Amino acid sequence: MKKYKPYDVLKTKKINYPELSQEMKYEVSILGGLDIFTDAHVQGVVDITTRICEHMKMDYEYLKHCVLGAYLHDVGKIMIPNEVLQKAGKLTDEEYEIIKSHTLHGYEICMKYKETKQYAPVARWHHESFDGSGYPDKLMGNQIPFEAALVKVADVYDALTRKRQYKEGFKQSKAIDIMLGDAKNNKMSAKILKYLVEDVMDELYLKIYTAKKNIEQFEDTIKILHDIEKIYKEIYDRGYSEKLNKKLKRYELAPGYDMSANANLLISKQKALEKERERLKDLLEEEQKIQSQYAEVCEVAKNENWYPKTKYYR
Ligand SMILES: [Fe+2]
Numbered sequence: 001m002k003k004y005k006p007y008d009v010l011k012t013k014k015i016n017y018p019e020l021s022q023e024m025k026y027e028v029s030i031l032g033g034l035d036i037f038t039d040a041h042v043q044g045v046v047d048i049t050t051r052i053c054e055h056m057k058m059d060y061e062y063l064k065h066c067v068l069g070a071y072l073h074d075v076g077k078i079m080i081p082n083e084v085l086q087k088a089g090k091l092t093d094e095e096y097e098i099i100k101s102h103t104l105h106g107y108e109i110c111m112k113y114k115e116t117k118q119y120a121p122v123a124r125w126h127h128e129s130f131d132g133s134g135y136p137d138k139l140m141g142n143q144i145p146f147e148a149a150l151v152k153v154a155d156v157y158d159a160l161t162r163k164r165q166y167k168e169g170f171k172q173s174k175a176i177d178i179m180l181g182d183a184k185n186n187k188m189s190a191k192i193l194k195y196l197v198e199d200v201m202d203e204l205y206l207k208i209y210t211a212k213k214n215i216e217q218f219e220d221t222i223k224i225l226h227d228i229e230k231i232y233k234e235i236y237d238r239g240y241s242e243k244l245n246k247k248l249k250r251y252e253l254a255p256g257y258d259m260s261a262n263a264n265l266l267i268s269k270q271k272a273l274e275k276e277r278e279r280l281k282d283l284l285e286e287e288q289k290i291q292s293q294y295a296e297v298c299e300v301a302k303n304e305n306w307y308p309k310t311k312y313y314r
Helices: 017-027 040-055 060-072 075-079 093-100 102-112 117-125 146-161 172-184 190-238 242-249 259-302
Strands: none
Touching: 040 060, 040 146, 040 190, 060 117, 060 146, 075 102, 093 102, 102 117, 117 146, 146 172, 146 190, 172 190, 172 259, 190 242, 190 259
């Protein structure tokens, strides 16, 4: 008999986020009043974590574990005073220490309930680095639990690319560049980063495809508008003829079709076309950069052995 699987991530690839999120909400309902489901950064980290896990072809149960860890990774921030948490300027050393303590607070909160205990390691160790330069415990290498290292990659990527009130988000290639540096310096996992880069490339390919389709469509529309303009001009110059009428009929224009509206539409479509061409140019540049970053991250990942026996890699 076929076994029922609620979400077959391996086959459908894309997870049904709202349902997954419902399931998560149920599991952490113990934290009831906590607003961990609407915070944009947490959602971003959850989303990226899920995508990395999908690329790893992780089994569903472990994927769920990692995603819940992502939901709870910053739960300790509820213990940090708002004026420190939301300070826009530079933090003092003392304030930075307070911020860093969210890892320990998060650990304590998770350890309080039997439902959330298993996510305590992610809450505590998602800021650790393989070289021992992280916090709060300065763990080294594979002392850091795999899921904490995974959420760290998602966390850093979201923080770098997310737009804030006081800063623009970095471009994807810029963020990957910084993270590649971290991976080379033994601060984060190149193996995990590799899967993130794969996902970013997938997303980029889709955007490139859409941009190309949009451009084709704009070009088609512009051609038609030019055509109509030409026909009307001929009518204006030489008067109506059966031939020109026939040509016009092809476009099924409403009676009294307005040529100034046609001209305006032409201008706006041309502007849109230019914009989309610019966007495609940017996307192709990004693709070039990320392609070569991918080659580099694969090289670094080859020599990384923090989790040699993990069953979660493809
Ligand atoms: Fe954090």
